[in-house]
Amino acid sequence: MNILVINSGSSSIKFQLIEMPSENVICKGIVEQIGAENARLSYKSAHSEVKKTDGFATHKEGLQSVVDVLLDREKGVIQQVSDIHIVGHRVVHGGNSFSSTTEINADVKAKIAQYASLAPLHNPHNLQGILLAEHLFPDATQVAVFDTAFHQTIPLVAQKYAIPNTLFSEHEIQVYGFHGTSHKYVSEKAMEYLHLDTSKIISIHLGNGCSMTAIVNGKSIDHSLGFTPSTGLIMGSRSGDIDHSIIFYMVNTLGYSLADVENLLNKESGMLGLTGFSDLRDIQAGVEKGNTDCILAMEMNAYRIKKYIGSYIAAMNGLDAIVFTAGIGENSSLLRKMVCTNLETFGIIIDPSKNVESSQELRAIHADASQVKILVIPTNEELEIAKQAYQLLQ
Missing domain, CATH: 3.30.420.40 (ATPase, nucleotide binding domain)
Incomplete structure (x- = not known):
């Protein structure tokens, strides 16, 4: 099963194409400095390497360049977009709505948009990456992994702020935590190593x-x-x-x-x-x-x-x-x-x-x-x- 992972940031798109369950990385790369004159794409697979400085003005142009290089006859790694079975997206803020990985539908997208005001540097670009991927990979299942999900185990004593309780109970103002995907990954690696x-x-x-x-x-x-x-x-x-x-x-x-x-x-x-x-x-x-x-x-x-x-x-x-x-x-x-x-x-x-x-x-x-x-x-x-x-x- 081929899973394309997209990490869409404020000015970059990191990506990896991974074959699962073998965890074999087929290719990986990044589109950097989107919107700037020195915007560039770096791509690497087992048999080729690509560096492009096309001045990608928007995330849409950047993600389209990713698709183009994946499909390239000489340096690409897939024959057609349907070779991508799942597109996995990093989403920064999921509030209390998501405590685990979730298949994306209209309700999920609406929630991601709702939390955009709490992560204005991230959620809007995460959502844009999802919308673009739905268009570019229509046959793939779109999945969201939330940075906040790992921190749902934080106890109330550390989760609540010392402000009126109604702001917590009615408006969900609390500690959510971020970078959860990274913290989960490295902590598990540490436990295994030690x-x-x-x-x-x-x-x-x-x-x-x-x-x-x-x-x-x-x-x-x-x-x-x-x-x-x-x-x-x-x-x-x-x-x-x-x-x-x-x-x-x-x-x-x-x-x-x-x-x-x-x-x-x-x-x-x-x-x-x-x-x-x-x-x-x-x-x-x-x-x-x-x-x-x-x-x-x-x-x-x-x-x-x-x-x-x-x-x-x-x-x-x-x-x-x-x-x-x-x-x-x-x-x-x-x-x-x-x-x-x-x-x-x-x-x-x-x-x-x-x-x-x-x-x-x-x-x-x-x-x-x-x-x-x-x-x-x-x-x-x-x-x-x-x-x-x-x-x-x-």
């Missing part, structure tokens, strides 16, 4: 969006993102935790509109607001050059992560392993070092030489004396989506 039947794990997903999850025996019990994917850690352009009174001050005293504040906190803050750069590679280059803004931003980033590590150790009453994952978590040895330094009191000791080793595989980077295991596990949300979609339709 041969743990019972476990206390902190999963740290660091990309343009960042989050941490406290996971006990494979179940999410607390998470750094909340009602929307904007709280918690310092992110690429999102502020993370902030005193909410700052919003009132900006509106009432500084004259900002609410729309301006929302845009500032989601698109102009975080590492971008602190340094002028949104790409961590540029920020780390700034650190090497002695840029004081970049140095302080990295220190703030690591400090925020450390605070969550301490709180999650307390919440779980212990810790077996820390997992770093996603683009920054997997590739930034500098940030991993900064996070794990001076945590010896918790039994967390990083091995400097193991930490700087370059690898795309699961690896341990803790010192021999470390009581807590420190792992770097490449996330594979696309494979996790394919597995869940396959299991749903069996």
Whole structure:
């Protein structure tokens, strides 16, 4: 069974074609910088590789380019669109409506649209990817895997905010949690690698969006993102935790509109607001050059992560392993070092030489004396989506 997995983001479309149940990746790629002049498609299969810079102006053009390369007579991997049996979609926000993987119908699409206001950088593009895939792959079953589903196990003590109960009961204002597909995948890999039947794990997903999850025996019990994917850690352009009174001050005293504040906190803050750069590679280059803004931003980033590590150790009453994952978590040895330094009191000791080793595989980077295991596990949300979609339709 061929499953095409589409992860449609705000300016990108990641995709993998996976044969199930063998989990064989037939091809994979990404359309990046959609809407920009340097928009490009990268595609790789066992026998070919394609790089195109066609300046894809819209997601529709980007997804059409994916279909074109899949069907290409020389470098493609399918003969016709009906060779795709299932299209699996990552959807960021499913609220309380979806606690598991779901076959997409009109009601599901309406719910995804309803939650768009809670994930404005994600759900609209997730929905657009679904609508385009329905048009381009009319014979395929469309399946949604929700980032929020993994966090449905968070208990009320961590799920509720200290606001009037009616806002929870009538309007579902609560902690939902995100990046659930990634946290589920890497935590299960960690348990398997460490041969743990019972476990206390902190999963740290660091990309343009960042989050941490406290996971006990494979179940999410607390998470750094909340009602929307904007709280918690310092992110690429999102502020993370902030005193909410700052919003009132900006509106009432500084004259900002609410729309301006929302845009500032989601698109102009975080590492971008602190340094002028949104790409961590540029920020780390700034650190090497002695840029004081970049140095302080990295220190703030690591400090925020450390605070969550301490709180999650307390919440779980212990810790077996820390997992770093996603683009920054997997590739930034500098940030991993900064996070794990001076945590010896918790039994967390990083091995400097193991930490700087370059690898795309699961690896341990803790010192021999470390009581807590420190792992770097490449996330594979696309494979996790394919597995869940396959299991749903069996």
